[in-house]
Amino acid sequence: MTSFRVMMLGLIIAVCLRADGVAAQPSPTAIVDRVRVNTARAIDFHAAAFPESVYVGQQITYQVAVLLSEDARTRLRRDPEFRPPELRGLLAYELGTPRRVPAREYDGRRYEAHVFQRALFGIAPGVLTVPAPQLTYYLSQSSSYFSREERNVVHAESAQLVVKPLPDEGRPVDFSGAVGVLQARVRFDETSARVGDPLMLTVRLEGTGNVKLLPRPVVELPWASVVAGSERVQIDSSGALVRGAKEFDFILTPTRAGAVVLPIIHYPYFDPYRAEYAWAESMPADLQIADGALVAPSEIDESTRLPLRSWQVHEARPGYVWSPTERLVLLGIWLGTTALAAGAGWRRRRAARMRGDTRMTASAPVPATVDESPGAMARDLRRTLLRQLAGRLQVPAGALVVRRDVERILRRRGVTRQSTREVLELLDHLAVEGFGPGLDRSLGQSLDRSASQFSSPSSRSSANDSDLRARVERVFKLVDDEAMLSPVSRWLTRRGLRAMLLLTTVTASMTSARRGVAQQAVETGVRVDVPLLVREATAAYEARRYSTAAERFAEAAARRPRDVDLLVNWGTAAWSAGDTVSAVVAWQRAARLEPLAIDVQERLGLLPPGARGGIAEVPMVPVALLVVIATVCWCLGIVVLIVVWTRGSTNDRGIFRTSVGGAAMLVATGLALSAWWGARALDPEGLAVVRRPEAMRVQPASDANTAGGLATGDIVRLAGAHEQWARVEHADGRFGWVPAERLTRLVPDGSPR
Numbered sequence: 001m002t003s004f005r006v007m008m009l010g011l012i013i014a015v016c017l018r019a020d021g022v023a024a025q026p027s028p029t030a031i032v033d034r035v036r037v038n039t040a041r042a043i044d045f046h047a048a049a050f051p052e053s054v055y056v057g058q059q060i061t062y063q064v065a066v067l068l069s070e071d072a073r074t075r076l077r078r079d080p081e082f083r084p085p086e087l088r089g090l091l092a093y094e095l096g097t098p099r100r101v102p103a104r105e106y107d108g109r110r111y112e113a114h115v116f117q118r119a120l121f122g123i124a125p126g127v128l129t130v131p132a133p134q135l136t137y138y139l140s141q142s143s144s145y146f147s148r149e150e151r152n153v154v155h156a157e158s159a160q161l162v163v164k165p166l167p168d169e170g171r172p173v174d175f176s177g178a179v180g181v182l183q184a185r186v187r188f189d190e191t192s193a194r195v196g197d198p199l200m201l202t203v204r205l206e207g208t209g210n211v212k213l214l215p216r217p218v219v220e221l222p223w224a225s226v227v228a229g230s231e232r233v234q235i236d237s238s239g240a241l242v243r244g245a246k247e248f249d250f251i252l253t254p255t256r257a258g259a260v261v262l263p264i265i266h267y268p269y270f271d272p273y274r275a276e277y278a279w280a281e282s283m284p285a286d287l288q289i290a291d292g293a294l295v296a297p298s299e300i301d302e303s304t305r306l307p308l309r310s311w312q313v314h315e316a317r318p319g320y321v322w323s324p325t326e327r328l329v330l331l332g333i334w335l336g337t338t339a340l341a342a343g344a345g346w347r348r349r350r351a352a353r354m355r356g357d358t359r360m361t362a363s364a365p366v367p368a369t370v371d372e373s374p375g376a377m378a379r380d381l382r383r384t385l386l387r388q389l390a391g392r393l394q395v396p397a398g399a400l401v402v403r404r405d406v407e408r409i410l411r412r413r414g415v416t417r418q419s420t421r422e423v424l425e426l427l428d429h430l431a432v433e434g435f436g437p438g439l440d441r442s443l444g445q446s447l448d449r450s451a452s453q454f455s456s457p458s459s460r461s462s463a464n465d466s467d468l469r470a471r472v473e474r475v476f477k478l479v480d481d482e483a484m485l486s487p488v489s490r491w492l493t494r495r496g497l498r499a500m501l502l503l504t505t506v507t508a509s510m511t512s513a514r515r516g517v518a519q520q521a522v523e524t525g526v527r528v529d530v531p532l533l534v535r536e537a538t539a540a541y542e543a544r545r546y547s548t549a550a551e552r553f554a555e556a557a558a559r560r561p562r563d564v565d566l567l568v569n570w571g572t573a574a575w576s577a578g579d580t581v582s583a584v585v586a587w588q589r590a591a592r593l594e595p596l597a598i599d600v601q602e603r604l605g606l607l608p609p610g611a612r613g614g615i616a617e618v619p620m621v622p623v624a625l626l627v628v629i630a631t632v633c634w635c636l637g638i639v640v641l642i643v644v645w646t647r648g649s650t651n652d653r654g655i656f657r658t659s660v661g662g663a664a665m666l667v668a669t670g671l672a673l674s675a676w677w678g679a680r681a682l683d684p685e686g687l688a689v690v691r692r693p694e695a696m697r698v699q700p701a702s703d704a705n706t707a708g709g710l711a712t713g714d715i716v717r718l719a720g721a722h723e724q725w726a727r728v729e730h731a732d733g734r735f736g737w738v739p740a741e742r743l744t745r746l747v748p749d750g751s752p753r
Contacts, residue, residue, distance in 0.1 A: 026050040029101055031063040032113045037106040042072035043080070044111065045135045047156035049120070055164050057179025057210060058272035059242055060120040061095065064133060064156060067111040070103075072139060077149065080137035082116075085158075089128050091210060093119040093237045119242045121210045122163035123701065124723070130159040166270050170277050174218065176739065177702070177724070178269035180209020184217075184280040186265060194290045199252040200229070203265060205280060206245035211235065213702040214246045215739065217267050218692055223260045223289070224252040228693035228709040250693070254289045261286055306572045306603070308541060311534055311565045379434035381472050382427065388476055389423075393483060403427075413483040419475075426475050433468075530556050534566070537573065546577035554582065564594045571603065580713035581744060584611045584689050588715070588746055591618040592682045610714030614731035615687070621678030630671035637664030688728070688743040690714040696736025700725035707736035716743070 035046040044067040049060050066080065094117075101113035122128060133156050138149040166179070182205050189200040203217050212233050219226050229249030236243045254260070262285040271278050389406075390397040393413050400406050403424060410420045537552030553570035560566055571586030584607055591600045595618055604612045612618075640661035690710045697704040700722040710716070710730065719735065720727035726740040 182207035382430035616715035626675035634668035
C-alpha cells in the first residue's frame with residue numbers, strides 16, 4: 001500500500017512538472033541511459049533527439065554522447081574532431097556546457113561519457129531528418145610517446161523528427177505564430193508627454209521558447225499615432241530550456257491632451273506543453289498628456305473640412321478601365337490595319353516582280369512573221385497585248401477573247417472605267433487594222449457590235465508602227481498600275497478596311513451593352529439601396545459622425561466599385577474619421593480610375609509620404625484618350641500608305657502622302673507607348689496597403705534582421721510570397737518580408753476590372 005502511494009505521488013509530481021514544461025525535456029544523462037554501447041570500440045559515439053514528435057516552434061533537445069574507455073583515455077593524445085550534422089528546416093542553439101557523466105560499466109568494460117546538448121526548433125511542419133554526426137579521433141598504438149597514431153572515424157545514429165502543425169481548434173483570430181510560455185510587460189520612457197511630441201513605448205515579451213521568432217505585437221491607440229521602432233532580443237540557453245526576452249519599441253505621437261490609458265495588450269501564443277492557446281497580458285498604464293503645438297482633431301475648424309462630391313445615380317462616372325474585350329478590339333484594329341498595309345505592300349512587290357517579267361518596251365522587236373500582208377504588225381501587237389494582259393491579270397489567254405469578258409475581268413481586277421474603255425478601244429482598233437474588211441465575218445462572235453465603226457477600210461489608222469507600239473505600251477502600263485493580283489486583294493484594300501471598322505464598331509457596341517448588363521447585374525437593387533446609403537452617409541458626415549459616414553460610403557462603393565465619386569467620398573469620410581488605411585485605399589483607387597481629377601490629386605497630397613510617392617505615385621495620364629488618338633493616327637497612316645502603295649505613285653504627291661502616313665504612324669507609336677506606360681503606372685494590381693506598423697525582414701522569418709519599418713497606410717508592391725509571408729517593395733525602393741496578414745490589397749480579388 002505504501003509503495004502504491006509513493007507511485008501515485010511520483011505520478012502526480014511528474015504530471016505537474018510536465019504541465020510546467022520541465023519534464024518534457026530530458027536530463028543530461030538521458031542518452032547515456034538509452035544507448036547500447038559497443039564494447040568493441042575504444043571510443044563509442046551516439047546521438048538522440050528528445051522528444052521525437054513536437055509542434056512547430058517547440059524545443060527539441062538533441063544530445064550527442066562520446067563514451068571513452070579507460071584504455072582510450074591513456075592513448076588519446078589530441079582532442080577528437082566533431083563534425084555536427086547539417087540541419088535543414090531547424091534552428092539550433094547550444095545548451096549550456098558539456099556534461100561529464102561518471103564512469104559506468106557496460107558488459108564488463110568501463111566507459112566515461114561526455115554529453116553535448118543542442119536545442120532545435122522546427123520552423124515548418126513535416127518529417128525532418130537530422131543526419132548522423134561524425135567523430136574523428138586518433139589513438140596511439142602503444143604507450144610510447146613516439147608511437148604511431150591510428151586514425152578512426154565513427155558515426156552516430158541519425159534522428160527522425162515529426163514536426164506537427166499548430167492545431168486549428170481554439171486558435172485566436174489575431175494569433176500570429178508565437179510559440180512558448182510567455183509573459184508581457186510595458187513601459188514608457190517618460191511619465192508625461194505633450195500633444196505632438198514623440199513618446200517611446202516598449203513592450204517586453206519574456207519566457208520559455210525561441211523568443212527570436214516572436215512576431216511584433218499589435219498596438220493601436222485612439223489617442224496617438226503609432227509607428228514601429230527597433231527590436232532587441234536576449235537569449236539564455238544555459239539551462240535545459242531556451243529562455244529569453246524580446247523587446248519591441250513603438251513611437252507614439254499623442255494627438256489629444258488629458259489623462260489617457262494604455263489598454264491591456266493581449267498577446268496570443270501557443271503553449272506546446274499544454275497543447276493549447278493562451279494569452280500574455282500586460283498591465284494597463286496611465287499617462288498624462290499636456291497641451292502641445294499640434295491641434296487636436298476635435299478642434300478642426302468647419303471651414304477646413306474636406307467637401308464631399310455631389311453624387312447622383314444617373315451621373316456616376318465609371319472612370320478609366322479597359323475590359324479584356326475592349327482591349328482585344330483595339331488590338332484587332334491595330335493588327336488588322338497593319339495586315340492590310342502588309343498585304344498592299346506585298347501586292348505592290350509582287351506586281352513589281354511581274355512587271356519585271358512581262359514589261360513591254362518600245363525597243364522590243366516584233367516577232368518574226370512570214371505574213372507580209374497589210375496589218376501584220378497590228379495583229380502581232382494585238383496578240384502580244386492579249387498575252388501580256390493574260391499574264392498580268394492571271395487568267396488564261398482564252399478568257400480574253402470575248403469583249404464582255406475582257407471588260408468584266410479588267411473591272412474585277414480594279415482597273416478604272418476610263419482605262420478599261422481605252423483597252424477595249426485599242427483592241428478593237430488593232431483588230432480593225434489587222435483584219436481589215438473581213439472583221440465582221442471572222443470575229444463576229446468575238447467582238448461587240450461597237451467595233452463595227454472601224455470596219456471600213458477608210459477608217460484604218462494612218463499612224464506608223466512606232467506610234468501604234470507606243471499606244472500599246474501606254475495602255476498596258478495603265479492596266480499594270482491599276483490592276484490587283486486577285487479579287488481577294490481588291491476586297492482587302494478597298495472594302496476590307498471598311499468591313500473591319502464596321503465589325504469593330506459592332507463589337508465595341510456589343511461590349512458596351514454587355515458591360516452595362518453586367519454592371520446592372522452587379523448593382524442589383526442599386527437604385528433602391530445605394531441612394532439610401534449615400535443619403536445616410538452624407539447626413540452622417542454633415543453631423544460629424546465620420547466613422548458612420550465612412551461605413552456607409554464603403555458599402556456603397558462595394559456595390560459600385562468603379563464609381564469615382566463614391567470612392568472619393570469614402571476616402572474623405574475615412575480620412576476625417578482617422579482611418580488612414582481606408583482613405584489610402586479609396587483615394588488611390590479613385591485617382592487611378594480618374595487620373596486627371598484635380599480634387600483627387602489634392603487629396604493624395606494629404607496622405608503620408610509612403611502612400612503617395614514612388615510606386616504609389618499616380619501620374620496624370622489620360623490613357624483612354626491617348627489610346628483613341630493613337631488608334632486614329634495609326635489607321636490614318638495605314639490608309640494613306642495603302643493608297644500610295646496601291647496606286648504606285650512616285651511623283652511629289654506620292655512622296656508627300658508617304659511622309660504624311662509615316663509621320664502619323666510615328667505619332668501613333670509614341671502615343672501608344674505613352675498610354676502603355678500610363679496604364680502600367682495606373683494599374684493597381686499587385687499593390688497593397690500596410691494595415692498596421694510592421695518591421696520588414698530580410699528573410700521570411702520573425703528572427704531575421706530588419707530592413708526598416710512600415711507605417712500605417714504605406715503602399716507596397718507584392719513581389720513574392722512564402723507561406724504566411726509576403727515579399728514587398730516599399731514606395732522608397734526598399735525590399736523586405738512582412739506577414740501577409742498585415743497587408744490589405746488595393747483592389748480586392750474578384751472585383752470588376
